[in-house]
Amino acid sequence: MQGDVAVVGGGPAGAVAALELARRGAAVTLFERSDYGGLRMGETLPPAVNPLLRALGVWDRFVASGPVPSYQTASAWGGPEVAERSFVFSPHGHGWHTDRAGFDRMLADAAAEAGADVRRGVAVRGVRRVPGGFAVDADAPVRAAVVVDATGRAARIARSLGARRERLDRLVCVARVFARPPGTPPGDTFLEAVPDGWWYASPLPAGRRLVARFADARFAAATGLATAAGWSAALASAPRSRELAAGTPIGPVRVVSAASHRLTPVSGPGWLAVGDAALAVDPLSSGGAAFAMESGRRAVAGPEEDYRAFVRSAAVEYRAVRREVYGWERRFAGNAFWRDRAEDPGPAAG
Numbered sequence: 001m002q003g004d005v006a007v008v009g010g011g012p013a014g015a016v017a018a019l020e021l022a023r024r025g026a027a028v029t030l031f032e033r034s035d036y037g038g039l040r041m042g043e044t045l046p047p048a049v050n051p052l053l054r055a056l057g058v059w060d061r062f063v064a065s066g067p068v069p070s071y072q073t074a075s076a077w078g079g080p081e082v083a084e085r086s087f088v089f090s091p092h093g094h095g096w097h098t099d100r101a102g103f104d105r106m107l108a109d110a111a112a113e114a115g116a117d118v119r120r121g122v123a124v125r126g127v128r129r130v131p132g133g134f135a136v137d138a139d140a141p142v143r144a145a146v147v148v149d150a151t152g153r154a155a156r157i158a159r160s161l162g163a164r165r166e167r168l169d170r171l172v173c174v175a176r177v178f179a180r181p182p183g184t185p186p187g188d189t190f191l192e193a194v195p196d197g198w199w200y201a202s203p204l205p206a207g208r209r210l211v212a213r214f215a216d217a218r219f220a221a222a223t224g225l226a227t228a229a230g231w232s233a234a235l236a237s238a239p240r241s242r243e244l245a246a247g248t249p250i251g252p253v254r255v256v257s258a259a260s261h262r263l264t265p266v267s268g269p270g271w272l273a274v275g276d277a278a279l280a281v282d283p284l285s286s287g288g289a290a291f292a293m294e295s296g297r298r299a300v301a302g303p304e305e306d307y308r309a310f311v312r313s314a315a316v317e318y319r320a321v322r323r324e325v326y327g328w329e330r331r332f333a334g335n336a337f338w339r340d341r342a343e344d345p346g347p348a349a350g
Contacts, residue, residue: 006031006136006144007116008124008157012289013275014150015107016056016296022114024300029142030116033123036105041173041256042283043100043210044070044189044202047092048290056293058110065106068186068205070095075191076240077198078328095286097186097203107293127157133270147271148299153257155277161268168260168319169341171282174225175212175254177204178247191284192241195332199241200283211235211245214258214283216337226255258283260322262315267304274299278311281318284325 007018010032018030045067053059071094074084112118125137133145149157155165180186186203197215204210213225213234224230231253235242259280266278275292278299291314299307326341333339 004133004142004144005029005146005148006127006134006142007148007150008127008136009150009152009275009277010034010036010108010118010120011104011150011152011275011292012107013277013292013296014148015104015111016293017148017150017274017300018111018116018118019056019107019114020297020300022111022116028111028116029136029144030108030111030118031122031124031136031138032108032118032120034101035121036101036108038101039177039251039254040100040104041175041210041212041258042289043098043204044286045096045098045103045289046286047095048287049096049293050092052290052293052297056107056110056297058107061106061110062103065098065102066205067096067098067103068203070097070188073189073191075193077191077193078330082240097189097205099205124157127160129161129270145270149271149273149277150275150296152276153259153261153280155261155263155273158263158266158268158271158273158277161271163263163265163268163273165261165263168262168322169282170217171214171258171260172217172220173200173212173214173256173258173283174220174231175210175256176231176245177250178209178211178245179250180207180209180247184246187244190241190244192238193329193332194238195335196337198284199235199238201241201244208250209244209247211241217257217259219337220255226253228253260318262311266308266311267299272299272304272307279315279318282322285318285321287318 005026005028007014007030018028021028053062072084074082076082108118122138127134134147136142190201192199200212202210260282261280263273263278266273274295298310
């Protein structure tokens with residue numbers, strides 16, 4: 001990849017792309033609109049990230065950041081009884097619970113040390129074509145021969161350049177963070193299926209726990225799930241997850257998109273998309289962070305068609321896994337939430 005490169009978005013995909021580009025000698029500017037100070041979702045990392053972190057040369061700094069080992073997941077899925085799945089047989093070892101904002105910041109710091117110009121707290125308002133490349137509209141505008149869209153599920157840059165999203169669903173995550181009561185063990189990742197979606201709980205560093213409800217956006221809006229009262233009312237019907245929500249709430253109820261989509265195309269003249277901008281997966285797959293980092297690596301390594309083939313293959317595999325995992329839950333098969341995901345009817349309209 002030749003010439004100046006602008007990477008828009010400082011999550012794992014964008015930070016890794018900037019890191020790899022800087023190591024190859026490219027003049028790269030990474031724009032991140034936040035200062036990495038707020039809560040970010042995606043705090044549970046699967047064992048598959050371990051070889052990626054080592055290959056990127058950031059393993060030691062990751063371990064030094066204080067992640068909490070994750071040895072198994074537990075779920076009430078497909079039946080009322082809790083089943084456990086251990087990582088003991090994983091070839092990559094155990095997974096991790098981490099402060100996701102801190103994890104993303106760690107990767108951005110590595111990119112900066114490699115020579116990337118990392119601009120935190122700088123929002124990109126848009127990108128437009130100009131002779132020789134692109135003009136990036138930000139507080140301190142830059143010109144770039146190549147633009148990398150790492151803006152997450154919004155895929156703002158790629159869509160402004162003509163790409164379109166093939167949406168598979170409109171899943172949202174409605175989450176709260178709790179301070180665990182003193183003496184309460186951190187536990188591990190837990191999933192609980194309910195008629196109109198599923199619950200997720202995971203420990204966070206510093207004695208906290210995330211508890212989240214996943215549902216279709218329209219259902220969430222109709223039931224007031226984004227309000228403290230609506231969220232608590234929904235939790236009342238999830239007995240096992242309710243036990244994990246003990247403690248003092250920290251901050252408001254948070255709503256973020258968890259919708260699945262694939263971008264078409266994932267690259268074009270002078271631009272490419274990485275991470276969730278290219279392929280956004282259901283958090284149930286636990287593959288988002290690993291795909292984001294791998295896509296950041298592959299996108300800048302070239303050739304372009306190899307990267308497109310990588311995303312196509314990942315999309316096919318993801319849809320198959322999604323059908324299988326949602327198909328395990330038959331108690332609510334008559335509910336549209338479960339039926340649509342088990343049958344995978346294709347991209348949603350809009």
